[in-house]
Amino acid sequence: MFAPGEMVLLVDPTGKRHLVRLAEADTLHHHLGAVHHADVIGQPEGARVRSSQGRIFTAVRPRLLDSIFEMPRKSGIVYPKDAAHLIAWADIAPGHRVLESGVGSGALTLALLRAVSDKGQVIGYEQRADFIELALNNVRTFAEHSSGNLLLREKNVYDGLVDEDLDRIVLDLPEPWHVLPHVPSALKQGGWLAAYNPSVIQVSQLVDALRATQRYIQVETHEVLLRGWHVQGAAVRPEHEMVGHTGFITVARLVAEGN
Numbered sequence: 001m002f003a004p005g006e007m008v009l010l011v012d013p014t015g016k017r018h019l020v021r022l023a024e025a026d027t028l029h030h031h032l033g034a035v036h037h038a039d040v041i042g043q044p045e046g047a048r049v050r051s052s053q054g055r056i057f058t059a060v061r062p063r064l065l066d067s068i069f070e071m072p073r074k075s076g077i078v079y080p081k082d083a084a085h086l087i088a089w090a091d092i093a094p095g096h097r098v099l100e101s102g103v104g105s106g107a108l109t110l111a112l113l114r115a116v117s118d119k120g121q122v123i124g125y126e127q128r129a130d131f132i133e134l135a136l137n138n139v140r141t142f143a144e145h146s147s148g149n150l151l152l153r154e155k156n157v158y159d160g161l162v163d164e165d166l167d168r169i170v171l172d173l174p175e176p177w178h179v180l181p182h183v184p185s186a187l188k189q190g191g192w193l194a195a196y197n198p199s200v201i202q203v204s205q206l207v208d209a210l211r212a213t214q215r216y217i218q219v220e221t222h223e224v225l226l227r228g229w230h231v232q233g234a235a236v237r238p239e240h241e242m243v244g245h246t247g248f249i250t251v252a253r254l255v256a257e258g259n
């Protein structure tokens, strides 16, 4: 049953989503009528509640991606389509210790915390204190149960890594190649490095730097294009609009020195 303090998605009659934190005295003010939180509290997931205009709103728990799209942000974020791909190709799994830098608004952090589960840990290096605060607030708001699995360090990652024995390293910052000298002492051999970069110039420089070390195999760069479809009766066609570009995902696997 929905309880006060819980984040709930109220889906309006047009299908639009409204993320609210339930509080007995609060109301969602909507042009199709007011929805009183008190009418949602105590109801099971999927409940239909009536607004003050008699319109039906549906109450469900948000998906992680609903939270990511709705959360406060001050940086560009890694979209769920890219986070999902990065997690799959860098093979990030329950129990892993993952180093992430920079943390920014914490969108990718939320996806990584979900992937490592309560058995794993995400260690975030972020150089700006205001982003650390924002990311921490977002994790506490949207994934309270996993905030204990997150360790944030206020650090410039280009200066070095104080953590060792990491299973994965994930980078979303302007010059990821500056991190490469610090990787072999921190990442387990056989572990994956993944980087998210909006610009192909960054990708090119990163991949050149990875190859120059002769320590990485399975170096691949991908772009994920997500196209929604409009499906209604005989009108079945791609949506007119899509997100044209977000970023590129590069993965690489650290191996032993060799000749």
Ligand SMILES: C[S@@+](CC[C@H](N)C(=O)[O-])C[C@H]1O[C@@H](n2cnc3c(N)ncnc32)[C@H](O)[C@@H]1O
Pocket: 075, 076, 077, 078, 101, 102, 103, 104, 105, 106, 107, 108, 109, 125, 126, 127, 128, 131, 155, 156, 157, 158, 172, 173, 174
């Ligand atoms: C694009 S944002 C990351 C967004 C994040 N992945 C998300 O999904 O919300 C890049 C972040 O990297 C941080 N950053 C840039 N250079 C850094 C460095 N050398 N060390 C640590 N953090 C850095 C910035 O302060 C910024 O917060």
